[in-house]
Amino acid sequence: MTTIGRTGSAATITDVANRSGVSIKTVSRVINQEAGVHPETRDHVLKVVAELKYRPKLSARSLAGARSFLIGLLYYDPSAAFVGDVQQGATLRCREAGYHLVVESLHNDAPDLAQQVSRMVSALQPDGMILTPPLCDNPAVLKALRENHTPCVLVSPARDVKGMASVRMDDTKASEEITNLLIGLGHERIAFIKGPPDQAASGLRYQGYLRAMKSHGVAVDQDLVCEGDFVFASGVEAANKLLSRRVRPTAVFAGNDDMALGVLVAAQRLGLAVPGDLSIAGFDDSPAARLVWPPLTTVRQPKNEMARVAVEMLIAANRSDAPAVTEDRLHRVLPHELVVRDSTSTPMARAGSHGKRK
Amino acid sequence: MTTIGRTGSAATITDVANRSGVSIKTVSRVINQEAGVHPETRDHVLKVVAELKYRPKLSARSLAGARSFLIGLLYYDPSAAFVGDVQQGATLRCREAGYHLVVESLHNDAPDLAQQVSRMVSALQPDGMILTPPLCDNPAVLKALRENHTPCVLVSPARDVKGMASVRMDDTKASEEITNLLIGLGHERIAFIKGPPDQAASGLRYQGYLRAMKSHGVAVDQDLVCEGDFVFASGVEAANKLLSRRVRPTAVFAGNDDMALGVLVAAQRLGLAVPGDLSIAGFDDSPAARLVWPPLTTVRQPKNEMARVAVEMLIAANRSDAPAVTEDRLHRVLPHELVVRDSTSTPMARAGSHGKRK
DNA sequence: CTGAAAGCGCTTACAG
DNA sequence: CTGAAAGCGCTTACAG
Numbered sequence A, B: 001m002t003t004i005g006r007t008g009s010a011a012t013i014t015d016v017a018n019r020s021g022v023s024i025k026t027v028s029r030v031i032n033q034e035a036g037v038h039p040e041t042r043d044h045v046l047k048v049v050a051e052l053k054y055r056p057k058l059s060a061r062s063l064a065g066a067r068s069f070l071i072g073l074l075y076y077d078p079s080a081a082f083v084g085d086v087q088q089g090a091t092l093r094c095r096e097a098g099y100h101l102v103v104e105s106l107h108n109d110a111p112d113l114a115q116q117v118s119r120m121v122s123a124l125q126p127d128g129m130i131l132t133p134p135l136c137d138n139p140a141v142l143k144a145l146r147e148n149h150t151p152c153v154l155v156s157p158a159r160d161v162k163g164m165a166s167v168r169m170d171d172t173k174a175s176e177e178i179t180n181l182l183i184g185l186g187h188e189r190i191a192f193i194k195g196p197p198d199q200a201a202s203g204l205r206y207q208g209y210l211r212a213m214k215s216h217g218v219a220v221d222q223d224l225v226c227e228g229d230f231v232f233a234s235g236v237e238a239a240n241k242l243l244s245r246r247v248r249p250t251a252v253f254a255g256n257d258d259m260a261l262g263v264l265v266a267a268q269r270l271g272l273a274v275p276g277d278l279s280i281a282g283f284d285d286s287p288a289a290r291l292v293w294p295p296l297t298t299v300r301q302p303k304n305e306m307a308r309v310a311v312e313m314l315i316a317a318n319r320s321d322a323p324a325v326t327e328d329r330l331h332r333v334l335p336h337e338l339v340v341r342d343s344t345s346t347p348m349a350r351a352g353s354h355g356k357r358k
Numbered sequence C, D: 001c002t003g004a005a006a007g008c009g010c011t012t013a014c015a016g
Helices: A013-020 A024-031 A039-052 A058-064 A081-096 A113-124 A139-147 A171-184 A200-215 A232-243 A257-269 A303-318 B013-020 B024-031 B039-052 B058-064 B081-096 B113-124 B139-147 B171-184 B200-215 B232-243 B257-269 B303-318
Strands: A070-075 A100-105 A128-131 A152-155 A165-169 A190-193 A251-254 A279-281 A298-300 A331-334 A337-339 B070-075 B100-105 B128-131 B152-155 B165-169 B190-193 B251-254 B279-281 B298-300 B331-334 B337-339
Touching: A013 A024, A013 A039, A024 A039, A058 B058, A070 A081, A070 A113, A070 A303, A081 A100, A081 A303, A081 B081, A081 B100, A100 A113, A100 B081, A100 B113, A113 A139, A113 B100, A128 A139, A128 A303, A152 A303, A165 A303, A171 A190, A171 A200, A171 A251, A171 A279, A171 A298, A171 A337, A190 A200, A190 A232, A232 A251, A232 A257, A251 A257, A257 A279, A303 A331, B013 B024, B013 B039, B024 B039, B070 B081, B070 B113, B070 B303, B081 B100, B081 B303, B100 B113, B113 B139, B128 B139, B128 B303, B152 B303, B165 B303, B171 B190, B171 B200, B171 B251, B171 B279, B171 B298, B171 B337, B190 B200, B190 B232, B232 B251, B232 B257, B251 B257, B257 B279, B303 B331
Parallel strands: A070 A100, A070 A128, A128 A152, A152 A165, A165 A331, A190 A251, A251 A279, B070 B100, B070 B128, B128 B152, B152 B165, B165 B331, B190 B251, B251 B279
Antiparallel strands: A100 B100, A298 A337, B298 B337
């Protein structure tokens, strides 16, 4: 077996062309799956590619061509499970398509945020960027990206931006469904714990709660609506307030899982049985939601899928044969999933007493 | 103000050279901070760079030079907080150094794992790779990387590999310190819940427990040593076993936080007060460790720092003036941190009773 | 301290 | 269906 070219160092397109007896242009055509190559030629080139373990170098393709095969993921809160799942979906879809995912953690309120973003995209020249909250709602970031003509997809943005693609779920609808579930179980005194007003999800989820209550003719007692900030401690605090009332709620729907976890702990410290004395529902399906006892009824966001769709949109936008994107395809809404676990049941105990009824 | 070159598209090194009145080689020298450029020349070039917002393109530098300014992070379990923290540290350090982090999620037992890795490095040509468990202990992955001559740093590997750099903490020592803490509080009947035998940390942490017990002359009751598998449910199971004994332990040290959380839930379901009736300690300082009540005493792994050091090592290895790496600098051990919270205290209740002593 | 030339490994635009 | 030439934007190896 003879080896053409330098042994040891990686094969180049020229090596493949020489050994195949074709021009580098033809090898390029085969690699890029362009039409109009004779099947026999193609098969032979492919065979040589395999023999030489040839892999086109990203840097060369990127420099010569219009694509970098790089997609960027910008995120702020690293601890958030949200980002982890988005990243997982994005990296898998990227691999399938021969792309690579470059991640960058940014502080949402860094003074030089725009410059950091601008620096990244002009050095990297990614084919597109995926933005997660809160960065996808940051005007400075969006401006920098627009100036650099970088295609973007916003994942779960607070509001849609003109001409910028987005992927999201329907928070309001999901919230309505959770509330419907509680009402369907027989609850009427259903408390709600809001998220912080500056986060879009807070309002949307509250609207869903209101809508469900209204549509079932269940009165909303404003004493049962608490302010929270999506953090564990605020769930504890809200629960302590709610559960010290003379007439307690029989169910608490917290705007997210972290607060629901706080409610759970507070309830148990007060000696209440969950879900017997109090049903609890959350939102997000965080990892902890299934670790506690009882495991939490909640909503699963399609994070993985949103990321896959985001990658898909970016790749499609970069194809030369890219069709004009209609406005309705620019903003995608993906289906969510209700996760019903053991923290919700029919109201078995009367508010204020611990006795169970049969 | 005149603009030389194409307005709109990004400036290149030639644009900077033309406007500065120097050669592209000199601009290159300034950009790369090479010595031997006249200060005045340098300052002028720098000014033009700023004016034109020139940023060298990674693809061109990568193709022409020996560095790609890309570092890869290979990981398996996306949900693990471990990876999140490592990634955070790596991405920040990369930005400081003008590098970018490319992430890839792989299945540890994918049949074509080696090929996936090989494909990635030959396409991307990263300057180095960071591997997290369990991938850093996967022979197929290591082999593929070695064949491609890609510098690697293993983060928290089960065992060190000849000639491959690694960063870790001292699990045994940390485990010993946690046990010492419990002994110091007055505990003698200290239970231990092991991790799965195939994970290196399991053994190391158990050794630390044994060492502390031995050095204080506290007998290890094998009835108080349970098998676990680092998962929540196994902590619940072990706790149920341990707490149903006639003579209960006064403290449980679980090999990781997830199991410690299981112990906590099991204890509380049995009506035991934590830490009054039972002290509980974990390992990892997982996010949930501070969300539960009482918050968990545990060990914080220097995940962020390990990642920063890993990036540091890879960048250093790629510098032309890289000094020969001595074996002791090849394997770094970073300091950990004991996180003492409210789940541990002096044993206040006698085993088997709920009465408190003063 | 500075620069002219060659070349990295591909794709583009064109020609046949 | 195929190929020769030019060029992407840098760094390398040299020369002065």
